[in-house]
Amino acid sequence: MKSIVIELQNVRKIYEAGVSKVYALNGVTMSVERGDFVAIMGPSGSGKSTLLNLIGCLDRPTEGRVIINGVDTANLSDKQLTELRRDTIGFIFQQYNLIPTLTAFENVELPMIFRGVAKSEREKRAKELLSLVGLEEEMHRRPMELSGGQQQRVAIARALANEPSILLCDEPTGNLDTRSGKAVMEIISKLNREGVTVVVVTHDPAIAAFAKRVVRIVDGVLVD
Template structure:
């Protein structure tokens, strides 16, 4: 479970302070698909980075599986991100000199997974995202949608239980975006991966079990998605 308790995040810009988050309280259960929605500058990406241990709160606690992340060393935070959390960003951040297969292998290299096991896992993941036949292509030889699917495969390399997505369809056309979101939803439903999606696109609410709305650093709505409630 993910839990944020009275979380504040303040950035110092010269002599000024910018309050990005103001007293956030939020619980996300294992296996949930939660969409965090809000306009640009609302604090939604800051919230995601705190959940992903890419940043630390100015005040308050961020708990991952009951562990207070503020008490972890830099090495322990790195291990937590490596072993439990997968990241998908609007930018693909693929290494241009590596093939799709090698990009997916990379997180496993850092974990010390043997070569044969890495290759087998990377090939399986590329098959899952529909790119098994393009494993030897480099990013420049792939479309934007295909590059994002490689990024999804890479995010899953170390079998994370949490998948954090920051505007994952922001650079994609409608069809490619639907393919990417269907893959993420399938991972949530079939594999039980907890998904936290940050977006300003209202059409993506359809994929979530729950929608958390944020504005000016404050959660002002937290509800089961309309589409989900229609099913029940």
């Protein structure tokens, strides 16, 4: 049976910039089924990151509904929203966002510490995840001692720490050369084949080609 894991209904996000208003999203309705792999494509400033941040409950819409796994997020407190995010959603950003003072291993372990996973279990899982992304040898290095592609693979391992059912990626290969970018997308594709629902924001057609479906956005509106 197909089930909808992400549903947006008439979502608007309006930023107030002094006296003027920016309609970053202007009435977006979309849904994503479990196991889907969606690429959101659009030019710079079209609202892609805003859309992904709303799907990921990092922000709330000005109008409209964001429903994750059947739960209308408007009904959740900030604490409940944080828990939903922690337990359901993995994020990958263009800038990796690793903690520079921690090793790769410690970066992957961190979300499990926040979740209260026992030390032995989280150490085992951190090792497994780092070997999944091909970084067993490098796991005790800090981000500065890793290439961009390696750092992004650490970020993927970290995103998977709490076994998310949804993986959200904002320009995940934006800072990478073609070859490392392809390696990153192959890992993301593999995760999708194993059942993770993936939404990836990109302006690169080569990245969108990994997706099962492409959604286009222009000026905060989805277009066909």
